[in-house]
Amino acid sequence: MSDGDRDYASSHGHSYGRDRDYDRGHCRVIRASEIGRYVYCARAWWLGSVEGLPSAHRREMAAGEVVHARHGWGVRASLWLNRLAYALLLLAAAVGVVWLIGR
16 A cells, blocks of 8 residues: 555545554454454455444444443343352351351
């Protein structure tokens, strides 16, 4: 890609992320979702990751983010409830030991 192409692309809102990062000496992190997008449709990956064009399915993606956030809260809550259960079990065991010693 020539410098003129890069100037034109950057002035028109395109982010050639891969080339820009390599020019600065940085390696780009490739996420699993990006690989999945490439496997599903290489053209969609190219348009989104290289050309920087937004997805036509923004509403669905926003709904997916809400579902993932809700799931994340559920996972966090289950972890805390699990910890609470172990703490209560430990407390019950300690009370049982004290009761047995005090008999």
